[in-house]
Amino acid sequence: MIGKMTGQSGNKCIPDEFDLRKNMGAIIDKRYIIIVITFIFVFVGLLYAFLSSPVYHADALVQVDHSGEIDMMSNISQLLPAKSPVSATEMQLVTSRAILGETVAKLNLDTEVRFISFPIIGEAIRRYSQPGVPRIAVDIFEPRRGVIGGSYTLEILSDAEYQITSPSGTTVSGMAGKILETPEFRIEVNEIHALKGDKFSVTKVETLKVIEELRANVNVIDQGKDTGILTISYNGRDRKQIKNILQTIIDCYARQSIHRKAEEAEKSLEFIKSQLPQVKNNLGIAETKLNAFRSRNNSVDLPMEAKSTLDSMVQLDGQINQLILKETEISKLYTTQHPAYLALIEKIQVLKDEKKNLNEKVSTLPLTQQEVVRLTRDVQSGQLVYMQLLNKQQELKISQASTIGSVRIIDSAVTGLKPVKPDKVLVIFIFACLGLISSVGFILAQVSLQQGIDSAEILEDIGLNVVSNVPLSEWRNDHYSHSMSDTRPVSLLALEKASDIAIEALRNLRTSLYFSMMEARSNVLMISGATPEVGKTFISSNLAVVVSQADKRVLYIDCDMRKGYAHRIFDVKNVGLTDAITGSITCQEAVQSTKIPGLDIITRGKWSKNPSELLLRKQYHDLIHWASDNYDFVILDAPPVLAVSDAVIIGRYAGISMLVAKFEQSTVREIESAIRVFNRNNIDINGVILNAVVNKPSGFYNYGKKEIYEYHSPET
Structure with a gap:
């Protein structure tokens, strides 16, 4: 029945909360849009997966072991706190500027050589059309004016000949394996693996920038806690180059370990050499005084207790001297407030206290015996210290001659045959998910922003x-969607297609109107x-x-x-x-x-x-x-x-x-x-x-x- 309406919605309103059923229906309505958008994303993912340059992975295995080190602190390890894991320190050393900078210099990595191809798809077409990536080996490249970043264009003329054009436009020809010198630059190309007409850009890059790029691609992983086994890996696009880079890095790392040990031994040896003349001189003076005393007082016999005290004092002097030498070394590593340094000082003080007690015992002897004990102690202590220094000197010389370092290369660098990036299946899956999420999100956003009436119930809910x-x-x-005219349709559907569902709805309306008109x-x-x-x-x-x-x-x-x-x-x-x-x-x-x-x-x-x-x-x-x-x-x-x-x-x-x-x-x-x-x-x-x-x-x-x-x- 047709009644009256006032246009007042009362307390009824259209719900703003998320309507799951309505949104599911909208997704089904626009399923073809979702399919198309998802397909476009998948197509883009396919392009990315097959056109992007492959990234290869090289790795090596090294062992860091400090257990065999010989230094002047080897006998006081019980006094030192537990060392932090060596891996943390060594992992930082691997990516230090010293190691990476030496790698850059050895491999001439600050010379950037790029194959010039058609943007985006050129490299991919070349990669799939012929095996191997065109490349050249540039061992020397030195712009005369020290220009960093200027691009030089090198074109291949034959298997052994090339021509290079400077930024100023000067073009000169060169031969592979020979140094080419001009007023603007100096270059040596040793290998050419490219076709005639191929072009490369040659650029001198700032060393620090290259080091940062290497650091970003080097990864060091500790294989287990406190094992000292490190896996060093490197990722890059050139299989041969990344292997050379990684091998050079671990070689430089192992070599600097050897140099560090040799340098430590050299410094310790120099310290001992500087102490030997003084100790020998003091020993000579002590022997002269003892001989002079004996010549003046003939032979003085010591009781057994005094001899025992003398032996103990000599041993204490030797121990104190060893700890003083170690104090010299430990002071280079720790501050005076460090627990290790304080423990060593405490040990020295304990020995000095024992020596003081023995001196008090000696003071009870007759004066002649006291002097004999004192002079004899000076001679024997000097002899003991002198022999300790000689032994340590010999030990350090042997250590210096046989230094092998704390780093051992277990597995040399090797590059995998298959690229690790991009993972084609994963890339396509991610793009498909992004397409699906984007298309569904777009449709849901449309639904949330749409204010149009999409059902009669919405009007009825507000009283209409x-x-x-x-x-x-x-x-x-x-029928009219194919018309190119901008004018509205000028036909009567009730005549052209009387059985249309729209006309049937108007017939129902006609019936309602028939009875409503009566009232x-x-x-x-x-x-x-x-x-x-x-x-x-x-x-x-x-x-x-x-x-x-x-x-x-x-x-x-x-x-x-x-x-x-x-x-x-x-x-x-x-x-x-x-x-x-x-x-x-x-x-x-x-x-x-x-x-x-x-x-x-x-x-x-x-x-x-x-x-x-x-x-x-x-x-x-x-x-x-x-x-x-x-x-x-x-x-x-x-x-x-x-x-x-x-x-x-x-x-x-x-x-x-x-x-x-x-x-x-x-x-x-x-x-x-x-x-x-x-x-x-x-x-x-x-x-x-x-x-x-x-x-x-x-x-x-x-x-x-x-x-x-x-x-x-x-x-x-």
Whole structure:
């Protein structure tokens, strides 16, 4: 039943929360867009996977072992705190500027040589068309002016000849294996593995920049906790070059370890050599004093207890001397407040305290015996220290001669046959996921931003009465989508395809109107819209046809005096409403017959600057009353109410007024605003016609199963 609406939504509103069923339906609606976008991403992923340069991986295994080191601190390890894992230190040494800088110098890595190919795809085409990447070996490249970053172009002339062009434009030729010198640069190309006509760019790069690039590609991993086993790896595009780079890095690393050990031994040896003359001199003085004392006092016998005390004092002096030597070494590694240094000082103090106690025992002896003990102690202690220094000197000489370092190369550098990057399957999978996520995200964003009405339930939820859902005519859409004209379709679907589902929906509306007209104050029906382009003329014109087909006399009046085009639809002259209101013709003369029995039409007539003023004239009032008296149904096609005020005037003479909303184009706010405009002018809107409804899975998932059926006689 067609009732009244006020346009007030009350407390009801459209939910803003995430609607899973609706979004799932939208995804199914746009599944072909998702497939296309995902396919595009997969295609891009394929291009990236097969066109990007492959990255190879080289690795080597080394062992770091400090257990065999000989130094002056070897006997006080129990005094030192536990050492931090050597791996952490060695991992930093591998990527130090000293190691990488030496590698850059040995391999001439600050000379950058690049094969010049067509951007993006050129290198890939060359890589797949012939085995091996074109390359040349440049052992020497020295720009005379020290220019860093200037690009020189080297072109291959034959297997052994090339020509090089400087940034200034000077071109000279050279032979492989021979140094080429010019006033601008000096270069030596030793190997040529390229075809005639191939070109390379040769550039001198800043050394620090090359070191940073090497550091970014070198990876050092500790194989287990405190094992001292390190895996050193390097990634790059040239299989042969990355192997050479990695092998040079570990060779330099092992060599610097040997140099470091030799340098430590050399410094310790120099220290001992500097101490030997002084110790020998002190020993000579002590022996002279002892001999002189004995010659003056003949032979002095010491008791057994004094001899024991003397031996203990000599041993203590030897131990104290050893610890003092070690203090000299440990002071180079730690501060005076370090626990290791404090432990050594404490040990020395303990020995000195013991020596002090022995000196107190000696002081109880007779003076002659005290002097004998003192002089004998000086001689024996000097001899012991002297022998210790000689032994340490010999030990360090042997260590220096047999230095092997703490780094041992277990596995030399080797490069894998297959590239590690890009992983083609993974790349394609990632791009496919990105395409799927992007396309779904795009569709969900569209759904969240879309404000158009996509179901009758949305209008009903806010208290509006939807009197008819008119499906989109696929036949009409296909028939006119191929037209190149910008004008609107000017045919009547009710005549061209009477069995169309859209026309069947209008027949249902006709039935509802038949009973509603019995209770209405007049038989005049106004059909308007909130905004333009919602299909009000399509609805009103085809509704006029289906009502006339029910054996009713219908008058269709095109009240849109600005953009009405009903005269083109019905193929009649454009002489009508404007002319009748202005008095140019009578009401009867304004009416034109159509080729449809029972259906007459009044077109909009001549264009007018002030349609609203014309509609307020008495002639329009008289025309509507005359039409109502002489026809069963009078259908007024009114302009959109939010665009112009004509519909408000037209609606005053209608017994039933309806609004047309277009599926997914009209918004709830527009419909509510239009109804409020009519209500403020005491015009009741009896229902909303939802036009161009599309049967989508989103509607199925959101509101349950809603299908539109065609039901007509089979063709004979």
